[in-house]
Amino acid sequence: MALVPLNLFVSHNGKSKRQHITCVYKCGDACSKPAPNRSDNEYFGDIAKAVSRRSMLQVGGVAVLAVGAGSVLAACSSDTQPAATSTSSAAPAEPPAGMNFTSVAPNSEDAVLVPDGYEQSVVIGWGDPVLPDAPEFDVAAQTAAAQRQQFGFNNDFAALLPIDGAQDRFLLVVSHEYTTEQFMFPGYDPDAPTREQFDIAMAAHGLSVVEVERTAEGLKPVMGRYNRRITGDAPFTLVGPAAGSDFVKTAADPAGRSVAGTLNNCAGGVTPWGTVLSGEENFNQYFGVPDGTPEAPPTVADQMDRYGIAWEPSERLWESFDPRFDLAATPNEPNRFGYVVEINPWDPASTPVKHSAMGRFKHEGAGIFVTDDGTVVAYMGDDERFDYMYKFVSSKKMQPGRDPAAMAHNMTILDEGTLYVAKLSSDIPASEIDGSGKLPASGSFTGTGTWIPLLRSDPDGQAESLVDGITPQEAAVFTRFAADKAGATKMDRPEDFEANPTTGKVYLALTNNSKRGTSGEAPADAANPRNDNKSGQVLEITDDNAGTSFRWDLLLVCGDPESADTYYGGFDKTQVSPISCPDNLAFDSHGNLWISTDGNALDSNDGLFAVALEGANRGETKQFLTVPIGAETCGPIITDDLVTVCVQHPGENDDSSIDNPVSRWPEGGNGTARPAVVAVWKNDGQIGV
Template identity: 45%
Template sequence: MTKFLPLISQIGTRHGSRSLRTCEYKCANQCDHPEPNTSGNEHIQTVMRSAFSRRKVLAIGAAGVGAAGVATLAVNAPAIADQTSRGSGSDAFPGFGRRGELTHSVVPPNRQDDIVVPHGYDQAVVIGWGDPVLPGAPKFDPYKQSAEAQARQFGYNNDYTMIVPLRDDRKALLVCNHEYTDENLMFPTGKYSTAEIAKIGMAAHGMAVVQLERVGSKGQWRRDKQLSRYNRRITASTRFEVTGPAAADARVGKVAYGTFGNCSGGVTPWGTILSGEENFNGYYDVSGTVPAEHVDSYKRYGVPTTVTKSARQWSVVDPRFDLTKTPTEVYRSGWVVEVDPYDPRSTPKKRTMLGRLKHEGATVTITADGRIAVYTGDDEKGEYLYKFVSAGKYDPKNRKNNFALLDEGTLYVAKFTGDGTADGVYDGIGQWIPLTSDKKSYVEGMSVQEVLINTRVAGDKVGATRMDRPEDVERNPVNGRIYAALTNNDKRGGSFPVDEANPLAVSHVRETLGGPLVEKAGNRNGYILEITEEGDDAARTGFFWTLFLVCGDPAAQETYFGGFDKSKVSPISCPDNVAFDGSGNLWISTDGNVLGSNDGIFTVPVAGPNRGQVKQFLSVPFAAEACGPLVSDDDKTAFVAVQHPGETDTATFENPSSTWPHTDKFPRPAIACVWRHDGARVGS
């Protein structure tokens, strides 16, 4: 049962529910550094400057949200302007209907130090930091930890979560990223040396493959205590094969070691897992100078160029993390990696054809003619959305032949154009602009290898649209549309001009739970972007787009919930990852809620009469981030990865701000599952 504890104040928070420490360890505090994208690319605002109605909206947004303007446009807007040409509406998708109706009770905003679930549901931890993964793993003991032990145990700060099937339907494989570590919460004060902490931290990063087993028949899963032959740990030292055109470049090469800073990911039709290397820039130190030829590239990716010591100081035990000594090592980070969970002896791959950037994830779909498309977001203020389309076709009868599909094809970046707000909605058209194929670059002055290594620069050159932290990008399996989480951008309206795809110059937030709404500059609560590609075909380069959700408190005038009645929705802030249930309903996890409450997972129909009705499904413990989410194929289980519980600026191992999951006197990030007491479909 859910454990309700006394409400906890927002101690040590900086960006909503995020602490300064979270910002430092997770992304090297990128918000306080110069913005890497200084391209000055054209904004939709410029394209639409001639439209009087648009100028009026922008003037209102720049001056502050008033009693009229944005709210009127949003509340009265249809879901999309041209339903016939864009395939909108419930009748277009027979998969939507009462079977997929979301009827779960609403979890209210709260500051509990636990997972809070709807009435009639229960939850349990599946696996957590330190649990055994490989044979020989010792019993977890933070006072007797070693790198060797950690490399056999479940890693820290689980993020992307995927379940792949086995022949026994009571068994399955969990594949999970371990994004980053917080050494303040992991280690007793004064117990370990800097070198020991670095080595253990490197072993706590990476990925894990763990066999699970069902508990009963209602939807609960747990770690299979009989350690499976499939179980695997990948760390910051694991050998990777580098594939694709960039492997021929001396800066990259054909071999790389380790993966770290991994955020979201995806699963391929042939059953391998893709994982996006995201905030890799914060792992490198500079002890002296770096060669001049690397400085511009470093800056574009937020990599340090002057003497710097990172929070983890991995360079103490491994010189490849000192860019003065090994200046090209950083070019082996920032890729999408591919892991075969069914073959623990296989060498994982870094797929360079998908470009080098801060990948939030990499989600896969099949085009109308049988090729593979991969979508990914570059998670930083002002960065871009990307798509890769393979040259070869997927062969469902020959798994091995599919392994090279991600090495040949074309990489694209997105450009958005607004149509003005006279139609009462933020929408327009867009184009996937080709950057390079595996054989030919489409960016003037850049080779194929250069486009793939400095993909951000290529996006700058072709005029891609700068977005508000594009994170998870996924294709709905029922309606075929693409949904992207644009988490936030407090600089929107300042150094990043507003445009129709990124319209907010002012947002409303709460300093405390239940406190008054306070006006602050920028897009603080984020958006959910909905894209309809021409012909519903992932191979096409043209698309329509609309802002499906303008997130925030429904009491704030700037918010918009797909046209649904704002008095009947849950407040939602800072969408991070998205997923779908079997009926095509959208599930959203949040990171950095600025409305005074814990982060959580939210459900929302994308079609039918309740399109846009956001309902909070669960909340995660105090100061934690909700990662995942994932709904099982039978719709009986929802999984959530609880990352950095209790990560406040004041917390230490001895004096934690959270003890979730309440098995120890310190917090342990973990993956949990949620199911209904009656064993029926979650959400409905």
């Protein structure tokens, strides 16, 4: 396999290698715009405020913050920092259980590379059949009708659910986060998309449920009775405090309880009762107004600004085809997105729900933890620069089993409980947090935190706001405003949250934040210790799960191990695989943390890494695989004898398109680059053993 020159990785604004076109279609080019959070919430150490407080606007009963102008992008620092010395003795001779594999070296190949002794195969990719009548994929003859029966685009989260009584049979549930039309349609004109292209893109969003069978060649799709496509316009039911409120009513849905579709489904979670959760993330980018539309009313403008919704033509121009994406025609439509959705994959006729009791923001996903007494705790990150960490604690207890009565009960658990936002603090002196990432005198970044209650939800959508001046419906629909007012801590893009099933500790991927410490933005603090943070960090939380207090540590401060501003849990940094831009998290049965990356800032393809969490190996980081050029690693699933990842947006490059590709993965030859799910297994036994 020939190497692709590294200069194809055009650095986006001097930061990660994620291409600009990916930013445009994945998140609405958020990194080129001012951060939506203009609150002046306090920082650690009582640091002087860098942002002047703007007056609170009382709008429709909700206290909202007007959005100010943002700072210019900071230039990428070229200062050379001295190599850091290890904070531990030489690496232990024996790797931890589950991590006994040869690390894959950083590379730029147009392939999935795995360790020696492992096999791989593609499970299913964009356009492959999901339903029995699906036609064979033909990139030159796509139709919306076909796409509604085929695997969608840009797979992200994945869940693998064993089918009771069927050995080696599973349900593979996969979300389809977004579409990049230049890499879908030959001859695509972004200034003049067609109605058919709009309909195909809509059908390529959502989720796929596919029965798969474990074979000697990996996982193979089966045309099973559970197979299903949930598209960007499939029916959903809105439940909780937002349902029926004036904020979500539209002409098409005057009751405010039935939503057409789900968009930008990023990470997710699996519930113990057998359903799948999916987070609606960068929904803001799908909405716009035609050129010449009068300015938005101040109330609407402020609400939209806080969520990054622009009163201008969208990049996709979907507002040209459907009035629900026209902000002037249907201003409440964006308020119907940004929730955690729940799908029952065991009932193909069921209608998925959107849980507004869990708040509305740019949900990366929802990691579930169940306490000893059956209380369900969902941990959630709001994936935006300077936004927040949340958790939802149920007031109902989980019932065991998947019989109809238990399922009916458990599928309402996420509608009744309390939503919290996190406020972090630290005893580390402010003088030791200077934005360089240098370790404090204590040798690690640590602190404590408090979960601040925002909203308490009761049966039938009844609720109580726990923030003065904000109604329950406002707290459910405009959750960011409630969290601003509560004084939450601004974080560096909080993404995937997962609880360790072995120890109960909770982990959060903070992907990066190039605006940290820039003019007018929050400076570094103990949990976000670097200005111009290109490579991100991983937070470890010891939580009083159903309570309101926690301790935190930074497990990893990611980046070049030779740089002084990185930290690998105290492990010898000469013995680790470099990791940058952590995104999705998973655990193996040995208690090791697995991390997939998005936007590696170290001139290598993104990958999947295993990290030891306990004992002398704590912080040891090993790269298990890399994905093709231009791709992101998503949705890792780690079992004792199988690893799967979703390869998202292979070949996306600012200077290419489907007509001028830099990637042909997975087909090779003259094939079309297609997002796909990949399975990896060991020839002679268990993963990492």
